[in-house]
Each structure stands twice: as C-alpha cells, then as structure tokens.
Amino acid sequence: MGRWKPPRPKSSPYITPEGFQCLEQELKSLWEKRKGVVSALSDAAAEGDRSENAEYIYRKKELRGIDGRIHFLQKRLAVLNVITDKPSDQDRIFFAAWVLLLTEKDTEVLYRIVGSDEFERDKRYISMDSPLAQQLLKKTFDESVKIKTSVNTFIYTVLDIQYGLDFVEE
Numbered sequence: 001m002g003r004w005k006p007p008r009p010k011s012s013p014y015i016t017p018e019g020f021q022c023l024e025q026e027l028k029s030l031w032e033k034r035k036g037v038v039s040a041l042s043d044a045a046a047e048g049d050r051s052e053n054a055e056y057i058y059r060k061k062e063l064r065g066i067d068g069r070i071h072f073l074q075k076r077l078a079v080l081n082v083i084t085d086k087p088s089d090q091d092r093i094f095f096a097a098w099v100l101l102l103t104e105k106d107t108e109v110l111y112r113i114v115g116s117d118e119f120e121r122d123k124r125y126i127s128m129d130s131p132l133a134q135q136l137l138k139k140t141f142d143e144s145v146k147i148k149t150s151v152n153t154f155i156y157t158v159l160d161i162q163y164g165l166d167f168v169e170e
Helices: 017-045 054-079 131-136
Strands: 097-103 108-114 125-127 144-148 153-163
Touching (some): 108 131, 125 131, 131 144, 131 153
Parallel strands (some): 108 125
Antiparallel strands (some): 097 153
8 A cells, every 4th residue: 555645735825924924934043943953963973873873863854854844935935925905895804804703602702814824823813724714705794604514513603804913902
C-alpha cells in the first residue's frame, strides 16, 4: 500500500494586512533562526563521526524543518492578496468582518472571518474556508445559519457586523 495522499484543497488567497505582516515577520525570524542552526550544525559536524552524533542529527532535522517552512512562506506570500478596503455594503458579512453571533443556547460568540493563513493567531478568528464562514458570507443582521456536523446541528443568528479592529475594544 502506498503513501499517496490526495492533494489538499486550495485555500483562499486572501489575507488581512495584519496577517500578512505576521507571516513576513515569521519569515524574517526563520532566516535569523536558520543562521544559528547552521552554525550549531557545522560545530556538530566538526566533532567527527556523524552517524552517531545526536547533535548533528537533531540539527539536520531542525534545519530541514526551517527550510521547509521558509520555502512554503516564500511561495505563499507571493500569491496572497492583501485586502485593505472595507466592503461598500457593511451591513453584510464579507472577508475581515467581525461577526457577533447568538447560539441556540442564547450565548454570544464573536468571530472574525480571515484568510486560511491567519486563523490560528486568535481563537476568535475563523478561516473563510470553514463551513461556518462559508454559511455566514453575504448574510446580514438577524439572519440565521445552520451548520450540520456528523454529530450535531448548530444554529447561529447574526447580531452585529463590524469592520476594523475597533470592534474588539468595545
């Protein structure tokens, strides 16, 4: 049996300016970290027998991981579209919107719809490729969405829609 995996579906190429800046900063810090790892690798290689040198083996794996992430970020940053403009219709949910939702248990949850490269930065960020975000796009106030999973069905009602970072501070 082979190790073939189907290709991952293409993620959306959109990103907020803050997310793009974070990815650029990560790339810069990886280049800095790489210098230290290369230096430690050359020191470990100078110690002699590499087949039993744990430090050498560890640094090679670490360098491979850093190089893989650098390669990914360089390719990904080149194709991302930074969305800086707010939509003309701010009563509807689009990319980068902060959305206040009411759950069926009468609890409020706040989410921001962001690109697939930045949703891990904050627990309130959801990828625009996620099922919830896909259902929310283009909805307006007091509209409800239903998300079905294999176990449950969740119903959310839109309470508020805001654009910009100032919504979080309120």
